[in-house]
Amino acid sequence: DKPISILAIESSCDETAAAVIRNGREIISSVVASQMESHERFGGVVPEVASRAHVEQIGFVIEQALVQSELSLDDMQAIAVTCGPGLIGALFVGVTAAKTLAQVAGLPLIGVHHLAGHMYAASLSDGVEPPFLALIVSGGHTELLHVREDGVILRLGKTRDDAAGEAFDKVARALQLGYPGGPKIQQMALLGDPKYVAFPQAKLGEESLDFSFSGLKSAVLLHLDRATKAGQDVRTADIAASFQRAVIEALMTKTRLALQQTGLTTLVLAGGVAANQALREAAKEVCRELHVQLAVPDTWLCTDNAAMIGAAAYMRYKQHKLADLTLTGRADFPI
Ligand code: KG4
Ligand code: ZN
Secondary structure: OOOOEEEEEEOOOOEEEEEEEEOOOEEEEEEEEEOHHHHHOOOOOOHHHHHHHHHHHHHHHHHHHHHHHOOOHHHOOEEEEEEEOOOHHHHHHHHHHHHHHHHHHOOOEEEEEHHHHHHHHHHHOOOOOOOEEEEEEOOOOEEEEEEOOOOOEEEEEEEOOOOHHHHHHHHHHHOOOOOOHHHHHHHHHOOOOOOOOOOOOOOOOOOOOOEOOHHHHHHHHHHHHHHHHOOOOOOHHHHHHHHHHHHHHHHHHHHHHHHHHHOOOEEEEEOHHHHOHHHHHHHHHHHHHHOOEEEOOOHHHOOOOOHHHHHHHHHHHHOOOOEOOOOOOOOOOOO
């Protein structure tokens, strides 16, 4: 059979990315232009700045992805793009580019949900076949999803306030560690005592699979405030380690419960926070204990990229779930 090559584009937040993926599994090329430096001085993503940077970079990023693949548009079977959820101005840049390319090249267009992309990033390293439970933890989302055999997705739980990655970013800012916070906290936590402070766990009911991280974030801020007022040195590493432990504990408690409630035997851990080494270890432990198979993307495929969009697009391609030129970006886009 002729291989199916898909050119995929991602621009939902602060990375401009393009990739060429073959048969949903093989990364032929992947280019990610980060806007980290543009957002670092604001301590977070500024939507206007993001849109502008996408417009400036997208042409170059797509060109690079094609050049590195040593293929041309004529060799593609489809063009795929993230159509939501995300920053609306940022999404429009990718969607418009994808529609234009699809129309000019006469290729089918595939709209991909950003979280489906995160989930199927795991299929670029491990084989991932539904049914499975997915824990998606990123800067904008914290969700437990039941992906059924027929591809239908049921949402079992979500965060009621901050996303896990958002909590990492906010606590990192309070600890003056910089942006994005996740990697900085992970690094700092290696030097600290995770039992230094027993930060509280949110109480949302024993059966609930929802999450809440704003209380934890406030507890860290309060702790810092008290230490400063008492004239004590801030034990950054110990606080980072204790905070990280509390987040992981919250995530694993609900994941364990969801696995028990559903009886699912595969867990997919995905999203930017899944790059966290301590979380990956904790998930491994839970899965070993429950005899569940764990699928996690390679670390570099956890944060936003277009390879994962190509992987998810291949699923839709096989199911003939194509978009047309009415495709648009959607800031809120329930999975
Ligand atoms: O998936 P992603 O790239 O963008 C969204 O779709 O939101 O996730 C970015 C988030 C940021 O909040 C970042 O701090 C977090 O993922 N993150 C991490 C790590 N690497 C990235 N959090 C914890 N530990 C990490 N190593
Ligand atoms: Zn993401």
